[in-house]
Amino acid sequence: MVSFRKESDLLGELNVPAGVFYGVQTQRAIENFKISGQKLSSYPKFIKALALVKKSAAKTNYELGLLEEHLYFKIAEACDEVASGKYDDQFPLDMIQGGAGTSVNMNANEVIANVVLEKLGKNKGDYQFCSPNDHINLSQSTNDAYPTSLKLALLQENEELVEKLKAIVEAFRAKGKEFSDVIKMGRTQLQDAVPMTLGQEFEAFAANLEEDIEKLNNNAKLFVEINMGATAIGTGLNAPIGYAKLCAKNLAEISGYPFVSAPDLVEATPDTGSYVIYSSAMKRLAVKLSKICNDLRLLSSGPRAGLFEINLPPMQPGSSIMPGKVNPVVPEVVNQVCYKVFGNDLTVTFAAEAGQLQLNVMEPVMAHAILENIHFLGNALETLREKCVVGITANKEVCLNLVKHSIGIVTALNPYIGYKNSTEIAKEALETGKSVYNLVLEKGLLSQAKLDEILDPKNMLQPHN
Structure with missing residues (x-):
C-alpha cells in the first residue's frame, strides 16, 4: 500500500506519495501532462543545471541579506546533492507541458526544499521551515x-556533442590517409566527372563536418547571457537591487561558464533567439551528415550491380526473403535521425515565433526539441563512427577499373585537343564502346607517349601546368 501526505496550493489539497521529495505542484503536473512520455529525469544535465541555478540564487540572496546563514548552507548542500544526480528520479515531469516551465521550476524548488527539510530533521512538506x-x-x-537553467544545460550538452563530432571527423580523416592511393572516378550529378582519390573523398567528409565544430561552439556562446533577476517580465519586481549582476557572477563561479547578466532584462525575458540559432546549427550539421550517409550508401551499393567502391562493415542480415543480402543499416539510421532533427528545428522555429508580449510560454517544447536533437545527433555520430566509418574498406581494383573505362577522363584532353574534339571522342566512345584512349590514337590527335602522360590518373588529381 502506498501512503500519502497532504499538501495544498492555490487549487486546494492534493495527495502526494509520502516518500517522494517533490510536492503538490509537481504532482499536479504529473497528472496534467501525459504527453511525450519523455521525462525530465531523462535529461540529468538539465536537472544539474536547475540545481546550480538554485544554488547561485541562494548564494546571492544570502550575500544580499535575504537568507539566513544556516538555511543558506543547507540549501547549498541540498543543491549539490541534486546536481550530483542523487535525486534524478524525483523529476518525473513530462518534458512537454503548459505553463512556460513553471512545473519544472517548482519541481526543482520542491525537491530541494524537501531535501533541506530532511537535513533539518523535519518532515517532508513541513514548508514553514523551508519553503x-x-x-x-x-x-x-x-x-x-527556467531559461537560465536550460541555457546552462545546453552549454554542458554542447560540449559532449562537439566531442563526438570531433571523434568522427578524426575517423574520416584517418580513412582519408588510408585511402590516399586509391584512384577512383569523381562524379557530378551521378555522372562520371574526373578522377580523384578515395582519400580525397573521405578527407572532404572530414573537412565538411569539421566546420560545424566552430559553428556549434560559436552559437552556444549566446547562452551565457542570462536574465536572472528579471523575475516575472524583466522589471525585477521582488528581487533586490544588484541581484541580477551578482547572481550571474555567482552562477559563473559555481558552474564554470562565463555567464553575464543581459543588458536589458525586459528584452531578454521573452527572447528565444539563442535557441533558434543553436538549433539551426544542429540542422546544418544534420544536413551535412545525411548527405555523407547518402554518399556512403551509394559508394557501397552492389555488390555486383552497383558502384561497389567501398565496403561497409556488415552489421546484420539484410532481408527476410533475399539470402545473402546485407544492407547499409547504420547510414540508414543516421539518415532518419537527421530527418528528426530537421523536424525538431522547425518546431523550435514555430515555438520561438509564438511568444507574445513579455514572455514566450513555448519554451518547454523548445527545450524538448533541442535536447532531443543533441542526444539524437550525439548517438548517431557515435554509432556511425563505431559501427561504420572505422570499419570501411576500399575495393581498390574496382575503383581503378572504373577510371580506366570511364569516358569522363576525356575532360583531361580539353587543353590539348580542344572541347569540340573531346566532345566527339566522348560521344563516339559512348556509342561504340571503344575506349577514349584508342579513339584518340586512331584519329591521330596525340602521340601515344603524350597521351599516356596526360591520361595517367595521378596527373589528373591536382592542378598542373
Missing part, C-alpha cells in the same frame, strides 16, 4: 530561473 516558494524560489520567477 519551495519563499526560500528556494526567493528573488526568482520561472521566467528567469
Whole structure:
C-alpha cells in the first residue's frame, strides 16, 4: 500500500506519495501532462543545471541579506546533492507541458526544499521551515530561473556533442590517409566527372563536418547571457537591487561558464533567439551528415550491380526473403535521425515565433526539441563512427577499373585537343564502346607517349601546368 501526505496550493489539497521529495505542484503536473512520455529525469544535465541555478540564487540572496546563514548552507548542500544526480528520479515531469516551465521550476524548488527539510530533521512538506516558494524560489520567477537553467544545460550538452563530432571527423580523416592511393572516378550529378582519390573523398567528409565544430561552439556562446533577476517580465519586481549582476557572477563561479547578466532584462525575458540559432546549427550539421550517409550508401551499393567502391562493415542480415543480402543499416539510421532533427528545428522555429508580449510560454517544447536533437545527433555520430566509418574498406581494383573505362577522363584532353574534339571522342566512345584512349590514337590527335602522360590518373588529381 502506498501512503500519502497532504499538501495544498492555490487549487486546494492534493495527495502526494509520502516518500517522494517533490510536492503538490509537481504532482499536479504529473497528472496534467501525459504527453511525450519523455521525462525530465531523462535529461540529468538539465536537472544539474536547475540545481546550480538554485544554488547561485541562494548564494546571492544570502550575500544580499535575504537568507539566513544556516538555511543558506543547507540549501547549498541540498543543491549539490541534486546536481550530483542523487535525486534524478524525483523529476518525473513530462518534458512537454503548459505553463512556460513553471512545473519544472517548482519541481526543482520542491525537491530541494524537501531535501533541506530532511537535513533539518523535519518532515517532508513541513514548508514553514523551508519553503519551495519563499526560500528556494526567493528573488526568482520561472521566467528567469527556467531559461537560465536550460541555457546552462545546453552549454554542458554542447560540449559532449562537439566531442563526438570531433571523434568522427578524426575517423574520416584517418580513412582519408588510408585511402590516399586509391584512384577512383569523381562524379557530378551521378555522372562520371574526373578522377580523384578515395582519400580525397573521405578527407572532404572530414573537412565538411569539421566546420560545424566552430559553428556549434560559436552559437552556444549566446547562452551565457542570462536574465536572472528579471523575475516575472524583466522589471525585477521582488528581487533586490544588484541581484541580477551578482547572481550571474555567482552562477559563473559555481558552474564554470562565463555567464553575464543581459543588458536589458525586459528584452531578454521573452527572447528565444539563442535557441533558434543553436538549433539551426544542429540542422546544418544534420544536413551535412545525411548527405555523407547518402554518399556512403551509394559508394557501397552492389555488390555486383552497383558502384561497389567501398565496403561497409556488415552489421546484420539484410532481408527476410533475399539470402545473402546485407544492407547499409547504420547510414540508414543516421539518415532518419537527421530527418528528426530537421523536424525538431522547425518546431523550435514555430515555438520561438509564438511568444507574445513579455514572455514566450513555448519554451518547454523548445527545450524538448533541442535536447532531443543533441542526444539524437550525439548517438548517431557515435554509432556511425563505431559501427561504420572505422570499419570501411576500399575495393581498390574496382575503383581503378572504373577510371580506366570511364569516358569522363576525356575532360583531361580539353587543353590539348580542344572541347569540340573531346566532345566527339566522348560521344563516339559512348556509342561504340571503344575506349577514349584508342579513339584518340586512331584519329591521330596525340602521340601515344603524350597521351599516356596526360591520361595517367595521378596527373589528373591536382592542378598542373
